[in-house]
Amino acid sequence: MEKKNNNNLLAWLMSGLFGILSGIFLVFGYQLESGDALDLTDQNALLVMVAFFIIITVDTRHVWRNYESARNGKGKLFGLIPLPDKAKEISVTKRDFLINWSFMFLLGIPVFLAEFPGFFVYDAQEELNEVLTRTFTTHHPLFHVLLLGGIIALFHKLTGSWNLGIAMYILLQMLVITAIFAYAVTYLQRKGAGRKWRIFWLVFYGAFPTIVMYTLCSCKDGLFSALLLLLTILLVQLIDEREAFLSDKKKVAAYVLTATIMPLFRHNGFYAYLVFVPFAILYFRKALKPVLVGMLTAPVILYLVLNGALGALCHVEEVTHHQEMLTVPIMQLARVYTYEKDSLSEEDKVLIESYIPENNLNKYTPRVSDLVKVDFNNALYEENKGDFWKVWRKLFIQHPASYLNAWLLTSYGYWYPPAIINVYGGNTVYTFTYEGSSYFGYEVEPPGERISLIPPLDNLYRYISIGNFQKDNPLLRLFFTPGLYVFIYMFVFAYRLYRKKFGLILPFLPMILTFCTVLLGPTYLIRYVLYLWLCVPLLTVTKV
Secondary structure, eight states: OHHHHHHHHHHHHHHHHHHHHHHHHHHHHHHHHHHSSOOTTOHHHHHHHHHHHHHHHHHHHHHHHHHHHHHTTSSOBTTTBOOOSSOOOOOOOHHHHHHHHHHHHHHHHHHHHHTTTOBBOSSHHHHHHHHHHTOOBSSSOHHHHHHHHHHHHHHHHHHSOHHHHHHHHHHHHHHHHHHHHHHHHHHHHHTTOOHHHHHHHHHHHHHOHHHHHHHTBOSTHHHHHHHHHHHHHHHHHHHHSHHHHHHOHHHHHHHHHHHHHHHHHOHHHHHHHHHHHHHHHHHTGGGOOHHHHHHHHHHHHHHHHHHHHHHHHTTOBOOOOHHHHSHHHHHHHHHHHHHSGGGSOHHHHHHHHHHSOHHHHTTOBTTBOHHHHTTOOHHHHHHOHHHHHHHHHHHHHHOHHHHHHHHHTTTGGGTOTTOOOOTTTTOBOSSOBOOSOOSOOOOBOTTOOOOOSSHHHHHHHHHHHHSSHHHHOTTGGGGGSHHHHHHHHHHHHHHHHHTTOGGGTGGGHHHHHHHHHHTTSSSOOGGGGTHHHHTGGGGGGSOO
16 A cells, blocks of 8 residues: 555656646747747746646646556556557568668658759758868768768769769668668567558658658768667667677677767767766666676777777867857857846956957847857867856856846757747848748758759748748647657656656667757757657657
């Protein structure tokens, strides 16, 4: 009886945690979206928040209780849906994998033809130029720079066409990403996903526009997110069948290779994995074996060796970009400088301007830091970090609300489902000006050129990417925003914490930690959190 009461208390605590976070995200997100600032004096908003706390907490507990009854065969979910206790594993073959892979690859071909030679955007020209000029820096991950620039330059040399070079890179990337998706769907099949669910997930991975955009985009985020998905699947398998996994040399090698290559596409992936390792060792503490410790730690060493070796071989120019790590404090100082300038002393103004030029401070926009941080005085910061942090601390004490708003305005789009992704509104790029939306970069940067072979499909992707899709479809757009998926993960993980099923959360920890890093990033864009879409299907095979 005491154990049952404790479990019930924990259930209410976890459902309460989900209710509180949901209420905060919804009310604060609405204020930031509509007014560019939090208003903690708005009593109506606070009352609405409390109402959300109560309603969501009670409803969540009710859903969990209903789910448990259905899982135990004592009823149906909401009186309608019978749930088996546990899905039976199904035998799958290489043929299943090849069918899944071929199907998803073919699903992407019409979009590829509509957007020929593919989406060549998000620093693409800059990365290509590094290869063409043999001038490499540490600003972009060198592995991706060499992969992208090397393939495009090679096929341009063979064919004389930049478009064919870009297209070949996109097709090769498409093969890799859809292969990982096929592995995911095949694993879902093995864990009991029936024919209808198999088709659903094939279409989800192969045709959902948000996923297809990055499958066909030259930026590093598509490959990074796909590799993070693969790492999550391997961790699910490790938790589910530890002895068999560790005795399979191919599986161990696949894990080490995946965990090593993934952060070569995004540096924050390395920091996330580095933090993940101690949690994994703690979880496996009662069953630690040399092979397991080696498998978990080897990617850290291999990443450092490979990244260092690539830098040495390419004679990388060490360019210090402290502003990438200082995005949040830079935006906090810029917001105070912009909106509270009259309260600043001349000494404070001069000190801020010495690190962040006045011209950049005057370009402050709440939701993106690019124009503010771009000319940050890295040399002065290296010489004298103390004054920067001295003025930062002083103004934090004087303007804590401005500091909080400055940070949340560059990140709330990740956790507020109705947020409209238009952080670049008004900015002009190579082929268009962002107006109603900056959901996706869409364009083909020089030296490439868009030649659409299926214009109606091209128009659809343009509409979703930079058109008014988000404003015209307030309900449908929720499935295109990261906030909805954050709520799904929070709901599921809160339930698993209540059931103390930590092993069903651990595989997602690299994804969670990677997500935490982007909350301190320059803005909120889909490209930084594509993995939220990719890993959702795995929740269906890691059920309590």
